[in-house]
Amino acid sequence: MDTIEAELDDYLTRYAATLTAYDSRAAADLWGSPGMILTDRQGAGVLESREAMAAGLERSYPLYRRLGLASVGFERLGHERLSDAVFLVRVRWLFHDGDGRQMTDGFAAYVLRRGEEGFRAFVCVPADDAEKLQALAKEKGVDLFG
Structure with a gap:
């Protein structure tokens, strides 16, 4: 593994840890500002500040929590x-329950910029x-809107 791969894996490990810990402030600190989420259906959403990211x-x-998410890993x-x-x-996120069983996964691409503080995400697709x-909510009988 070269140096950049190690740095990227460190960034992704820290990001996964913030998601596992439900630590919105720490997760937002791994983003640059403004940050953008770009999707096929909802279009583009811009979060102007880390505070807005944390709130989201x-x-x-x-x-x-209702779905039983206990930990997040990645490839x-x-x-x-x-x-x-x-x-x-490009990342495959792995979502596990409290027994360590994989509940689901998700694929995403990120545009990261390396600065004085290390990597920060600026775009997520x-x-x-x-x-x-x-599908997971349906399987678990969880109302996504309730």
Whole structure:
């Protein structure tokens, strides 16, 4: 593994840990500002500050808890250097229950920039999380909107 792969894996490990801990502030600190989520269906959402990112994450946590999410892991599927400091990273997120069983997964691509503080995400393109979240909720009998 080369140095950049180790740095990317460290970033993703820290990000997964913030999701496992439901630590919205720490997760938001791993983003640059503004941050953008770009999806096929909802279009583009821009979060102007880390506080807005943290608040958005906080709103999703009750659902994740009802689904039984206990830990998050990842597989880095690949990366591409776009410039000296900017990288495109493809990730498969792995979501586990309290017994360590994989509940579901999700694929996403991120545009990360490496700065003085290390890597920060500026764009996320989730590929299939909405569909997989709906399927998991249906399987578990959890109302996504209740």
